[in-house]
Amino acid sequence: MTNIFKGQDALKNFLNPEKHPNLPMVELSASLNPFTGDNVRIFAKMMSLSPLGNVKAVPAFNMVQEMFLRGDLEGVERLVENSSGNTIFSMAVAARQFGVERTQAYVPSEISWNKMLMLLFFGVEPIVNQEPQKPAESDPASGVYKARKDGEASDVLNLGQYDNIDNPGAHKKWIGPQIWEQTEGRIDIFCAGLGTTGTLIGNAKFLKDKDPSIKVVGALRAADNYVPGVRTENLLSVVGFDWREYVDQIEPVETAASYALSMALSRKGIMAGPSSGLALVGLLNQLQTLKDSNRLDDLRRASSGEITCVFICPDGPVPYLDEYFKYLDSSHFPKIQNEDILTNKP
Ligand SMILES: Cc1ncc(COP(=O)(O)O)c(C=O)c1O
CATH class of the missing domain: 3.40.50.1100 (Rossmann fold)
Incomplete structure (x- = not known):
């Protein structure tokens, strides 16, 4: 081959x-x-x-592509996700191939500096969040909740890796x-x-x-x-x-x-x-x-x-x-x- x-x-x-x-x-x-x-x-x-170079490249591509195929990327200017690791930069890279240039990430305040540099390297826009002690998706202080709320705007999309069936x-x-x-x-x-x-x-x-x-x-x-x-x-x-x-x-x-x-x-x-x-x-x-x-x-x-x-x-x-x-x-x-x-x- x-x-x-x-x-x-x-x-x-x-x-x-x-x-x-x-x-x-x-x-x-x-x-x-x-x-x-x-x-x-x-x-x-x-x-x-x-x-x-990582496992999340596979679901990230799939989640973005499936949204595109359903027409749900139309009018979307930026993605937002709660992630400080492999998912977010994999999503950002995949999204650019489908015409969405900006990706924002809610990251916990204890994120390592190395990870922060990685996000900046890939052009991901970090939003530092003070996570609650026991994060739950329904807690308004959690990054998962905030990303989901932001995603309700018509030009913003939250792919929601924690419950998006295109991930598994x-x-x-x-x-x-x-x-x-x-x-x-x-x-x-x-x-x-x-x-x-x-x-x-x-x-x-x-x-x-x-x-x-x-x-x-x-x-x-x-x-x-x-x-x-x-x-x-x-x-x-x-x-x-x-x-x-x-x-x-x-x-x-x-x-x-x-x-x-x-x-x-x-x-x-x-x-x-x-x-x-x-x-x-x-x-x-x-x-x-x-x-x-x-x-x-x-x-x-x-x-x-x-x-x-x-x-x-x-x-x-x-x-x-x-x-x-x-x-x-x-x-x-x-x-x-x-x-x-x-x-x-x-
Ligand atoms: C380095 C690494 N290992 C393991 C996992 C877990 O994979 P999954 O989210 O599919 O459970 C992740 C997910 O982000 C990861 O980045």
């Missing part, structure tokens, strides 16, 4: 997941897969290799079929982190339609732990989707374990950010639970001797580099020789 995008619609086609070959899926070697001896195969689905719909339409084809229908366990829950719901819908016995694991942040892009069980209350219907098992995961495993993946060539590490930790914890209760044997027998698992890698580590040094202690990193003569140390 020549993989070239040309002509007037080159950029729009380049951003359109439908116009691309399957995103790579890579099997973990034994050094990253402690269940190799149990005939468990684990594959990383590299959403990080989409044109915008994108995964059902494009990514689930890829995973099914790439595993030749042999997938037994699917695991994804839960942010808006669009990734999990869309893929689970497609895969469970194909084979209801596929087990779906939802990885979330353990209470009081931080991993960008994913939520704690409490914070999932702002999500309007019925995600619990699609999850067979919830796995809460801690910050340090997520960062450590994402760094281990990256060091072997699978460029994976913190939430990829979180999804892999969730999957490994689930496999351990199955093994401890002798259910791994049953699953292996039911799937002709081999268990196939897929976890989602939503993005790469580079946007979070400084955070690895915050959440992992110095034993994880090489020592710098002659550090004292460095002239540019922060």
Whole structure:
């Protein structure tokens, strides 16, 4: 395949997941897969290799394109969304291809400066918001509520990623079929982190339609732990989707374990950010639970001797580099020789 995008619609086609070959899926070697001896195969689905380098590029394009096809972008001058991460700049880039030049973002007051720079780099207009302690979509002080209210004006559109069915719909339409084809229908366990829950719901819908016995694991942040892009069980209350219907098992995961495993993946060539590490930790914890209760044997027998698992890698580590040094202690990193003569140390 020549993989070239040309002509007037080159950029729009380049951003359109439908116009691309399957995103790579890579099997973990034994050094990253402690269940190799149990005939468990684990594959990383590299959403990080989409044109915008992150998982949200897929639903962002779909949400904008579906609005356009319904005629709902007519007269729209700007988008507004509650998001400080991958969603907002992916939306801004997609929207420009459909004639909407401006995108505004409600961002929480504790947004990291790096993320703020990222928004400014992509031309997104930030509106800093003091979020309530326990944000709920119906709370007028929350960014979700404010973005929805702003979107009621005729020239403003709030795509509303937390309850827009074209968010999970994108995964059902494009990514689930890829995973099914790439595993030749042999997938037994699917695991994804839960942010808006669009990734999990869309893929689970497609895969469970194909084979209801596929087990779906939802990885979330353990209470009081931080991993960008994913939520704690409490914070999932702002999500309007019925995600619990699609999850067979919830796995809460801690910050340090997520960062450590994402760094281990990256060091072997699978460029994976913190939430990829979180999804892999969730999957490994689930496999351990199955093994401890002798259910791994049953699953292996039911799937002709081999268990196939897929976890989602939503993005790469580079946007979070400084955070690895915050959440992992110095034993994880090489020592710098002659550090004292460095002239540019922060
Ligand atoms: C880095 C990262 N990981 C995971 C997720 C969660 O994906 P979803 O919103 O589909 O649940 C997101 C969503 O923004 C993300 O940006």
